Amino acid sequence: MSVERIRLETLRHKVMTAEQAASFIQNGMVVGSSGFTKAGDSKVVLPAFAERAKKESIKITLMTGASLGHDTDGKLAEAGALSKRMPFQVDRTLRNKINAGEVLFIDQHLSESAELLHNENLPPVDIAIIEVAYIDRDGSIVPTTSVGNSVTFAGLAKQVILEINTAVPEEVYGIHDIYQAENYPHRNVIPIVAPWNKIGRKTIPLDPSKVIGIVFTDITDSPADIAAPDAKTSSIARHILEFFENEVKLGHLTDRLLPIQAGIGKVANAVLMGFKDSNFYDLTMFSEVLQDSTFDLIDSGKLSFASASSITVSKDCYHRVFDNLQRYRDKFVLRPQNISNTPGLIRRLGVIAINTAIEFDIYGNVNSTHVSGTKIMNGIGGSGDFARNAYLSIFVTQAASKENAISHVLPMVSHVDHTEHDVDILVTDIGLADLRGLAPRERAQQIINNCVHPDYREELQSYFDRACARGGHTPHLLEEAFSWHLRLGETGTMKK
Amino acid sequence: MSVERIRLETLRHKVMTAEQAASFIQNGMVVGSSGFTKAGDSKVVLPAFAERAKKESIKITLMTGASLGHDTDGKLAEAGALSKRMPFQVDRTLRNKINAGEVLFIDQHLSESAELLHNENLPPVDIAIIEVAYIDRDGSIVPTTSVGNSVTFAGLAKQVILEINTAVPEEVYGIHDIYQAENYPHRNVIPIVAPWNKIGRKTIPLDPSKVIGIVFTDITDSPADIAAPDAKTSSIARHILEFFENEVKLGHLTDRLLPIQAGIGKVANAVLMGFKDSNFYDLTMFSEVLQDSTFDLIDSGKLSFASASSITVSKDCYHRVFDNLQRYRDKFVLRPQNISNTPGLIRRLGVIAINTAIEFDIYGNVNSTHVSGTKIMNGIGGSGDFARNAYLSIFVTQAASKENAISHVLPMVSHVDHTEHDVDILVTDIGLADLRGLAPRERAQQIINNCVHPDYREELQSYFDRACARGGHTPHLLEEAFSWHLRLGETGTMKK
Known part of the structure; x- marks a missing residue:
């Protein structure tokens, strides 16, 4: 544990175990989790929730950026913990449950989930679970290997659980460009005219009063399987x-x-x-x-x-x-x-x-x-x-x-x-x-x-x-x- | 004829009949014509070309904004004057020819035809035919009841035929907002943030040396059929x-x-x-x-x-x-x-x-x-x-x-x-x-x-x-x- 990664000292008492954090998740909730094609996903809270769901009858709607690593989708599906999943998945167990009609899946353009949430065209997010490198002094958070929908989840969720991953160096600060377009009807231009333009903040804004739990991990992302060209x-x-x-x-x-x-x-x-x-x-x-x-x-x-x-x-x-x-x-x-x-x-x-x-x-x-x-x-x-x-x-x-x-x-x-x-x-x-x-x-x-x-x-x-x-x-x-x-x-x- | 609608006097000698203008169109050419859902279409040159095609074996690729009025698409199709048509049509005769495989049709997103032309992903336009209210002193043109793809046709076509429609008041000047995004790789933001923003010129730029013919008409657009709600x-x-x-x-x-x-x-x-x-x-x-x-x-x-x-x-x-x-x-x-x-x-x-x-x-x-x-x-x-x-x-x-x-x-x-x-x-x-x-x-x-x-x-x-x-x-x-x-x-x- 590296408590100095919680630079906003008033949040340090929120540190708990993954199991404690997972206990906040209630039946029927909408959970928004970081994670995009295995990167920057929840390493311990979602798996702890899957464990809990093995014993309790409890189901959630799970939104992410894209797919999760570490078979987490599989574990959740296996435990019967998912009622609805969006916007993407690649897990064999989950896929079987979806095709059997046991888990409802919404196959969504990845650009659109955040839009739909901001426009209230999807049910509101109850709890966000976000992997971060550290929490900055103003309570804003530095994501890890993906940004995905985390800005939206952090902004809209009623409660937030943070997973501080100490395997990710704090020097990732600055590799993210955190920007969101305004809500309708006063949306402005997104001022990117070249791939290298950075237009936003370096950290994701977060109201610290929403943080209900902080969990430390040091588990790295599931590695990509790189097959040589055939x-x-x-x-x-x-x-x-x-x-x-x-x-x-x-x-x-x-x-x-x-x-x-x-x-x-x-x-x-x-x-x-x-x-x-x-x-x-x-x-x-x-x-x-x-x-x-x-x-x-x-x-x-x-x-x-x-x-x-x-x-x-x-x-x-x-x-x-x-x-x-x-x-x-x-x-x-x-x-x-x-x-x-x-x-x-x-x-x-x-x-x-x-x-x-x-x-x-x-x-x-x-x-x-x-x-x-x-x-x-x-x-x-x-x-x-x-x-x-x-x-x-x-x-x-x-x-x-x-x-x-x-x-x-x-x-x-x-x-x-x-x-x-x-x-x-x-x-x-x-x-x-x-x-x-x-x-x-x-x-x-x-x-x-x-x-x-x-x-x-x-x-x-x-x-x-x-x-x-x-x-x-x-x-x-x-x-x-x-x-x-x-x-x-x-x-x-x-x-x- | 109202020759004062040709404010660039050096173009006044280009006035001719529709038949003369249509004679510039050669077999195999790509023709880009104004006209969007019947509005602002070629009233006389395309019909004159259809007449000509009844007697000669001559076919063109015809691009427009959207559909044409006055059965022009039907007349062209009937005369066998079309080899390929894009991006839209609503004519019964043309539709039958398309479905019979006699006319090739590309059913295209209306936003994309101009993009494809600018990016050279479609064959270049040989002749543009554009209905205008008048020609301004700098050779730029004032469109009538539609803009459609006319800005692109005027800019890219090798030669341009203009139909000055005297039934359209010159006071339409100012109802058009003529703007085009830059070509790649240096495209900038399109600075519209509300429907009423006007960001461009009032006339369509046109190199007067490309004008090969000017024809006068006073035929109004085909009216829309407005059926009462049932x-x-x-x-x-x-x-x-x-x-x-x-x-x-x-x-x-x-x-x-x-x-x-x-x-x-x-x-x-x-x-x-x-x-x-x-x-x-x-x-x-x-x-x-x-x-x-x-x-x-x-x-x-x-x-x-x-x-x-x-x-x-x-x-x-x-x-x-x-x-x-x-x-x-x-x-x-x-x-x-x-x-x-x-x-x-x-x-x-x-x-x-x-x-x-x-x-x-x-x-x-x-x-x-x-x-x-x-x-x-x-x-x-x-x-x-x-x-x-x-x-x-x-x-x-x-x-x-x-x-x-x-x-x-x-x-x-x-x-x-x-x-x-x-x-x-x-x-x-x-x-x-x-x-x-x-x-x-x-x-x-x-x-x-x-x-x-x-x-x-x-x-x-x-x-x-x-x-x-x-x-x-x-x-x-x-x-x-x-x-x-x-x-x-x-x-x-x-x-x-």
Whole structure:
């Protein structure tokens, strides 16, 4: 315990155990917790609450920034502690409970949860649980590896529990840019015109009288699993880099490109790593999560600045960054997610958005969330915030998987998260389809020619040809549109 | 002819006939024309081109603001003059050609066409045709009843044809606010923080050396067809007004509400007219089209200011406004559509968006564009620009039509224009479903309880119950999801 991390001395008597803090949470409450893609989440209070829920019948609505680490979502779901969860999750146990109808889940654009709370379009937050590096002398708090929705939770929650994480150096002070737009009807401009602009405070304002408990921890974030690029992700990355190179040749972009957003995962890492040996330079990111590749690109001199809402990296990279903060602190900033992901800034900065799809169809509609239209995987996350407002909206997926029993390019997607109106470029390991300026029938032929796995090309062409024969702006055979999904369910493969 | 409307005298020798001007258009060209929901469109040059195309084999790509009046789209389509059309249309002949695959159509968010042109993500515009009230002494032009994409067309087109419409009074000078954001990577803030802010020029900049022809006309815009509210639209309007009244009671909104956007048509007019006898006051609009109801509300003292990209009104209302411009000129402004519809401003101002759906499904996905998934009606227009970024996103449709042979509330929509993530409130003449804070299964029950026509309620409930029994976050029976659409195709009714 490092009581000097509570610089507002009148709060020092609030220190307690995680169990004591968790005991404040009552059945039916709405709890807002820090945590964004595993970063800066509650390490001990939520797990203590999960333990308590094993014995008591007690359920909460849990809002976070995005996903939690340390299987906390799984523990909560397992204990039956969740009635409703939003806006994102990636946990296998929780996902099963959601798909079984036992936990209600709201799959929300990550920019919007805070807006909805401020506008009272969601029930008010009873208790906030926020991981902090320390409490400043004025009671304001310094977040750790993410900002997420913590500014909103701290501002709106009736009561606040703080987890001071002593594994996070106090020197993180200054890596956050804490700003919130005004409430309606007098909202002003958000004055960011470049990724590196800092426009706010360094600490999150908090009324100390709301603090009901302070808990010390020294548990680090769950590390990101960094898989090395494989043949497919390398191929996808190569298609994207070639596309960028060609855009530069055409004079559409310079070698600096425009600010990049990259979704989490292998493909994004592979694309970013691809920049290392390219001619691109002075790159910037305006994204939601910073991964290992961000810091590799900074080290290689290719990336000048990265803006996001969290840092989710491997254990090695975590130490590289936080043991050498002085080296990186002017190279990145963490913002609230309703700033990092806000539509107007993404449009203003001209972000190039690269996100992962579960499947897409011949007309360019993208499913990011559902397996066979019904079972959720993770959620839309920030992909919609970025894709809808980007300078270029790129979606990637493998052409086929499970020994090619599943095609990820389909006659019709079984769930739409990103509509045909919002998608510019589709990429699989087979190739890239540039849909800009194309009508639906032209898009279909591009996608069939360039993206679908050869095992499925003929059947997809047949579907499209037969649909065209029947006519329509967006030709479909509704009776067959989901036949590939249905065949998979019945036979275990989409192949005839 | 009123040659004094060409105040830059060196341009006066460019006056010619519509036929002469149309002769500049060559096969394969990209033509950008003024015109937004019938307002301020080309009255004579495009029709003259359509005449020419009857005799010659000549096709163009035609971009506009939105739809054209005077059946011009129909005439062009009939003459085989269009190879590609974007971003919107409402013409029956053109629609049939699109659905037959004879004209390629890109159904585009109205905010995005100009962005795509500036970013060179669409082919460059060869010739712009712009209706103007007059040409100013510096060669800049004063638009008429719409701004649309004319600023972009005038700026980027290689050659420009101007139609000076003498039926439009020169006093329209000042009703337009001409502003464009900078090109990337140095785009600044668009400094609008209230609907009434004017931030730009009063005329559209134009390099006079690009002007290849000037044509005089005195043809007024096609009038809007204003249908009186019927029982269904009145019922929808009543549900919405009651909802607003309740939001005020709950303290979420004041009696001034927030800036309103209303799509075109009967329902929007009915909702706006409903404000006349309400307690709401000092209302504002931040919308894309101003209809009769806007000016009725201004006259009644309920509406203080309206911002949009065009004025599309009945003949009576047209004369009321343009014969009395002095009375109205401080009450409204017309902007380029990439300003009126830009995501960041819609979010910043907290717009309440009310748009019309063709159909919606039990999970809140909205189809605005396609009949039975294949045939396009009009297009998405600005509905996505507004819905995705609004403070509140409301979609309306009748519960059933064609003597109830068609249900507009369905197990699954056949085309998705607005995803479950983007829709807050759904309204039919039966009732209103408030989806805020609801998970998919909760939404479904709300929609079944409140919105579906009683003739279809039992079957929709059965679909939902049987889908839930099979499980999933968003329970569906893929083999049945389109059964209502298929039944309609086979038997002429969705009823069993």
